[in-house]
Amino acid sequence: MAYKAWFSCIRGCAETYPLDEVVYSCKNCGGLLEVTHDDGELKKRSAQEWKTLFDERYRRNAWPYGSGVWGKKEWICPYVEDDNIVSLYEGASNLFWTERFGNELGLENLWVKLCGNSHTGSFKDLGMTVLVSVVKQMIADGKNIDAVACASTGDTSAALAAYCAAAGIPAIVFLPKDKVSTAQLIQPLANGAMVLSLDTDFDGCMELVKEVTADDTIYLANSMNSLRVEGQKTVALEIVQQLDWNVPDVIIIPGGNLGNVSALGKGFLQMESLGLISKRPKIVVAQAQNANPLYRSYKTGFKEFQPMQAKKTLANAIQIGNPVSFEKAVKVLKEFDGVVEEATESELAEAAARGDRTGMFNCPHTGVALAALIKLVDRGEIKSSDQVVVVSTAHGLKFTEFKLGYHEGKLEGIESRYANRPIELPAKADAVKKAIYETLNKKA
Ligand SMILES: *Cc1c(COP(=O)(O)O)cnc(C)c1O
Numbered sequence: 385m386a387y388k389a390w391f392s393c394i395r396g397c398a399e400t401y402p403l404d405e406v407v408y409s410c411k412n413c414g415g416l417l418e419v420t421h422d423d424g425e426l427k428k429r430s431a432q433e434w435k436t437l438f439d440e441r442y443r444r445n446a447w448p449y450g451s452g453v454w455g456k457k458e459w460i461c462p463y464v465e466d467d468n469i470v471s472l473y474e475g476a477s478n479l480f481w482t483e484r485f486g487n488e489l490g491l492e493n494l495w496v497k498l499c500g501n502s503h504t505g506s507f508k509d510l511g512m513t514v515l516v517s518v519v520k521q522m523i524a525d526g527k528n529i530d531a532v533a534c535a536s537t538g539d540t541s542a543a544l545a546a547y548c549a550a551a552g553i554p555a556i557v558f559l560p561k562d563k564v565s566t567a568q569l570i571q572p573l574a575n576g577a578m579v580l581s582l583d584t585d586f587d588g589c590m591e592l593v594k595e596v597t598a599d600d601t602i603y604l605a606n607s608m609n610s611l612r613v614e615g616q617k618t619v620a621l622e623i624v625q626q627l628d629w630n631v632p633d634v635i636i637i638p639g640g641n642l643g644n645v646s647a648l649g650k651g652f653l654q655m656e657s658l659g660l661i662s663k664r665p666k667i668v669v670a671q672a673q674n675a676n677p678l679y680r681s682y683k684t685g686f687k688e689f690q691p692m693q694a695k696k697t698l699a700n701a702i703q704i705g706n707p708v709s710f711e712k713a714v715k716v717l718k719e720f721d722g723v724v725e726e727a728t729e730s731e732l733a734e735a736a737a738r739g740d741r742t743g744m745f746n747c748p749h750t751g752v753a754l755a756a757l758i759k760l761v762d763r764g765e766i767k768s769s770d771q772v773v774v775v776s777t778a779h780g781l782k783f784t785e786f787k788l789g790y791h792e793g794k795l796e797g798i799e800s801r802y803a804n805r806p807i808e809l810p811a812k813a814d815a816v817k818k819a820i821y822e823t824l825n826k827k828a
Pocket residue numbers: 506507508539540607638639640641642643644645701702747749777778
């Protein structure tokens with residue numbers, strides 16, 4: 385195999401490590417690692433040849449290239465043998481042209497990348513397929529790995545449990561007790577993972593899982609493990625591919641631990657360095673006001689960074705006060721004319737519901753991104769002719785408590801301006817007709 389990739393330090397230390405070494409941070413400075421590819425080898429194919437190859441594979445059936453991630457295998461993780469790839473046909477999710485919502489906001493060209501249309505209902509599948517495939521390859525190569533573990537705000541554990549179950553590898557998930565949705569809790573249970581429900585928050589779970597995975601036979605699956613970022617960066621590749629290899633003007637993405645925005649930026653930089661694109665989008669990270677350490681840092685021009693105690697937010701997957709990938713995210717924001725915006729609980733809930741009225745089915749995190757979009761449009765920072773892509777991170781069906789609470793008007797401090805409730809009626813035709821005609825303003 386000619387294509388090569390390895391771990392290197394994001395702060396530029398000389399040390400590198402093979403992808404099958406159990407290593408999560410630089411042994412020299414403690415900084416995060418990233419996967420680096422042999423660009424020289426990749427440049428032997430022209431930009432046009434890459435585009436043609438990726439288009440030929442997209443959504444087809446030849447294992448494993450029909451997957452949105454593995455269709456770009458050479459760019460992601462060339463070393464895993466096809467037989468050891470653990471894929472659930474992730475990626476290749478719909479880029480939804482949200483015409484009606486765009487019209488409401490005065491935007492001509494608004495798109496929502498529906499990353500939640502995936503096996504476990506969130507973008508976490510994109511990264512987990514790479515990580516679990518590497519683990520399967522390591523086990524096949526005789527490495528001693530007994531289990532894979534992660535701390536999670538809900539979606540990471542669902543993805544880890546599913547991919548491990550498909551591969552027959554034991555999974556251990558560390559969840560903050562009572563802070564994840566029912567769907568998020570039931571997924572790892574159904575997939576047979578060992579589920580630890582801990583009396584702490586995500587940041588507390590993260591500390592614990594780091595301690596447990598200091599034992600090299602228990603492999604750490606959190607996004608400080610940069611293998612996940614490699615899979616997640618395909619969101620950038622796919623957005624551009626789905627726009628016929630054009631780069632949008634603005635991309636808005638919700639951020640918690642900040643692995644996903646780091647991945648988004650990495651995907652664009654790789655396309656740029658291999659000549660597939662020649663411009664960069666503006667990248668906007670949207671945070672919940674109750675868990676906004678990046679926003680606060682942004683307000684100081686990234687001069688200061690204070691981890692915070694994240695407060696409860698409806699956007700539970702981004703209730704993170706000490707984001708692991710902070711440094712990577714700031715680098716990306718500096719290179720992509722970056723903006724950070726925040727949304728209150730009310731703003732995120734109303735934005736999600738308003739979007740739903742035009743055919744979306746938003747999770748609260750996507751609500752945070754849509755609320756940021758609305759603010760930037762109101763401030764004139766996004767113009768009507770701009771091509772804008774909002775990254776939707778999970779499927780609304782994982783968050784039915786949130787959505788039901790909204791429509792029942794039971795979410796504290798939220799007006800529920802777009803609430804819609806069932807109309808209870810006797811099972812009588814005239815009563816039913818009367819209600820319908822009244823609603824449609826029709827004469828009987
Ligand atoms: C994990 C997650 C996020 C945040 O992604 P980070 O990489 O932690 O910034 C946002 N939305 C959903 C639904 C998630 O599961």
